[in-house]
Amino acid sequence: MHLKTYNIIFQLIFILNLNNLYIHYGSKYNINPKWLKCLSISESNENIYAINHKKKCIYFNNYNSAKLYINNVSINDQIDIGLFQINKYWFNKLELNLVTGLNPNYNTEIACILLTEIFQRKGYSFKSLPYFHNPKFKLQYYKHLLKIYNKL
Numbered sequence: 001m002h003l004k005t006y007n008i009i010f011q012l013i014f015i016l017n018l019n020n021l022y023i024h025y026g027s028k029y030n031i032n033p034k035w036l037k038c039l040s041i042s043e044s045n046e047n048i049y050a051i052n053h054k055k056k057c058i059y060f061n062n063y064n065s066a067k068l069y070i071n072n073v074s075i076n077d078q079i080d081i082g083l084f085q086i087n088k089y090w091f092n093k094l095e096l097n098l099v100t101g102l103n104p105n106y107n108t109e110i111a112c113i114l115l116t117e118i119f120q121r122k123g124y125s126f127k128s129l130p131y132f133h134n135p136k137f138k139l140q141y142y143k144h145l146l147k148i149y150n151k152l
Contacts, residue, residue, distance in 0.1 A: 129145055
């Protein structure tokens, strides 16, 4: 088989695995899996090694590069990590190492825990999803999410 064919097959398998993550954790936390997919596309373009640092999004191709970057970030810097761009604040609050965020299972579960808290406060609705990102930009982010959701 041609290298390009292998690459396409690998990408399809990876997407199926992410979809299984959304289904698994969506079921566990009673969250629509399509909402999870929509958020992860918006937050990281479904890149499990995405890092946002100093308002700059960096898409790493592998775990080791992303881990090295995280380990070299200043303790005072803000950083968002992984599939759902979980902020450093939540890792500290949950007493988890920042590198844990590179694991898509942990990252998705943390996102579901945060979404569950949001839904308890704001109601279980697609319109509550923007609170995951930033309440200041909820209408703008809602429209952005809606565009993504309608393409799924």
